[in-house]
Amino acid sequence: MSEANSGPGRVTREQRGHLWLIGLDRAGKRNAFDSAMLSDLALALGEYERNDELRCAVLFAHGEHFTAGLDLLELTPKLAAGGFQYPEGGIDPWGVSHPRRTKPVVTAVEGTCWTAGIELLLNADIAIAASNARFAHLEVLRGISPAGGSTVRFTRAAGWTDAMRYMLTGEAFDAAEARRMRLLTEVVEPGQALPRALEYAERIAKAAPLAIRATLHSAFEALDEGDDFALSRLNEYLLGQIKSEDVREGVMAMMQKREPQFKGR
Numbered sequence: 001m002s003e004a005n006s007g008p009g010r011v012t013r014e015q016r017g018h019l020w021l022i023g024l025d026r027a028g029k030r031n032a033f034d035s036a037m038l039s040d041l042a043l044a045l046g047e048y049e050r051n052d053e054l055r056c057a058v059l060f061a062h063g064e065h066f067t068a069g070l071d072l073l074e075l076t077p078k079l080a081a082g083g084f085q086y087p088e089g090g091i092d093p094w095g096v097s098h099p100r101r102t103k104p105v106v107t108a109v110e111g112t113c114w115t116a117g118i119e120l121l122l123n124a125d126i127a128i129a130a131s132n133a134r135f136a137h138l139e140v141l142r143g144i145s146p147a148g149g150s151t152v153r154f155t156r157a158a159g160w161t162d163a164m165r166y167m168l169t170g171e172a173f174d175a176a177e178a179r180r181m182r183l184l185t186e187v188v189e190p191g192q193a194l195p196r197a198l199e200y201a202e203r204i205a206k207a208a209p210l211a212i213r214a215t216l217h218s219a220f221e222a223l224d225e226g227d228d229f230a231l232s233r234l235n236e237y238l239l240g241q242i243k244s245e246d247v248r249e250g251v252m253a254m255m256q257k258r259e260p261q262f263k264g265r
Contacts, residue, residue, distance in 0.1 A: 009037025018055040018205040027063025032071040042090030056201040060108040069115030094148035095123040108197035119148030130190040133175045141170040208246040209264035
């Protein structure tokens with residue numbers, strides 16, 4: 001599909017070994033999310049979740065901009081008529097509704113990253129942005145409130161006053177400010193966000209899949225159920241992993257001074 005696509009949105013999919021590249025593909029509309037692209041992104045994440053060969057997803061965008069947020073002209077009538085439902089087999093890309101993903105996501109941002117784009121970053125595990133990226137929570141200037149998790153995650157990451165400054169005013173901020181507020185893992189030169197995200201994803205893909213899933217699951221449990229519940233489950237996860245082939249491989253690789261070859265078993 002051409003980078004000038006301004007029709008119904010979709011996402012591209014590409015498998016590179018153990019990696020799953022998901023590309024927002026509506027560049028003619030600055031990758032604004034219409035209902036078609038919302039559905040397709042959820043389906044792409046569902047495909048990732050169910051494919052045991054895939055160990056890390058990388059979310060990026062075609063064209064110059066990550067996303068201008070929601071396409072309210074297209075979505076408002078549908079939301080007013082009863083809301084939007086993700087398709088069967090899909091996973092909410094913003095992690096607001098269940099089921100929650102169990103595998104890692106790395107996000108790469110260039111150019112504009114508004115509203116729902118910020119909330120995609122906050123739901124990622126690693127987030128890379130180019131120094132020319134620009135961010136804004138414009139919802140209150142459009143008559144709505146943030147609905148993709150920022151009211152919880154932005155305040156947690158940045159602190160109440162920093163998060164509210166931007167969510168209550170719609171004021172824009174740059175990548176350096178996003179990094180200061182802990183929305184980003186790293187800021188890189190323009191054009192380097194995707195290559196850097198792929199580097200992180202490759203490192204994740206080399207690690208033990210069972211251990212990666214347990215790490216994510218424990219962290220999500222702390223957010224959902226509280227620290228005490230998550231801490232009470234740590235030994236259960238560890239004992240389950242100790243019996244795995246991956247642990248034996250990890251120990252052997254350490255003794256033999258070589259790269260481990262994990263199978264997720």
